[in-house]
Amino acid sequence: MKLRIIFYILLSVTSALEAQEIDKDLFVIKKQMDQISHFTADIVIDVEAPFINMPTKTATINYNRGEKIKFSSTDFLIFPKRGLDFTFSEIFDHPFISVDRGLQTVGNRELKVLSIIPKDDKADMAMVTLYLDTENKNIITSEITTKKQGSYRLDMNYNSEEILPNYVEVSFAIENLKIPLNFMGSDTKIDRKTMRNSDTNAGKVKLQIKNYKISSDFR
Secondary structure, three states: OHHHHHHHHHHHHHHHHHHOOOOHHHHHHHHHHHOEEEEEEEEEEEEEEOOEEOOOEEEEEEEEOOOOOEEEOOOOOOOOOOOOOOOOHHHHOOOEEEEEEEEEEEOOEEEEEEEEEEOOOOOOEEEEEEEEEOOOOEEEEEEEEEOOOOEEEEEEEOOOOOOOOOEEEEEEEHHHOOOOHHHOOOOOEEOHHHHHHOOOOEEEEEEEEEEEEEEEOOO
């Protein structure tokens, strides 16, 4: 009899864990993202780093479902190798468990906080923390910890009722760029004295995104 009770308890716990694998609010957002088959957009890029002075750049972005976002420009672009996937395809590519961390007030909004833990060892992500605007069905902030390439944070703004953001701010560690300073372009100035003496190793890439052309399963 005791063994039967233990079995039922274990079965109930297992079922509960399986039911919690995909949070219902995240599932709604993921479903929206999954509908996007292709998009292009124009972007304006600014880099904020303690010892790098790079003028504003422009580029275009191109996304096809199942592929990474591609950036193209006639200018040299300084980007972290990771952290610019605001479709979150890399997170959703692998099975994961979501853990509800409760609500947090950011500015004048109450956001739902989730921890995302990949179940597949092949995933490059170790853990992701998402801040969801459940009312507008958007991901506002994403804190991504990778296994080999450091940590990144994405903060996003959206126009009303848009699936994709019109502004993205990516915070990253300078050492994660892995780009030789001599290849940043002739119009980029490097303050090497500040670089040597700086205690700050963080930088930001700021993207203004406009002129979206989106193809989805329902457009």
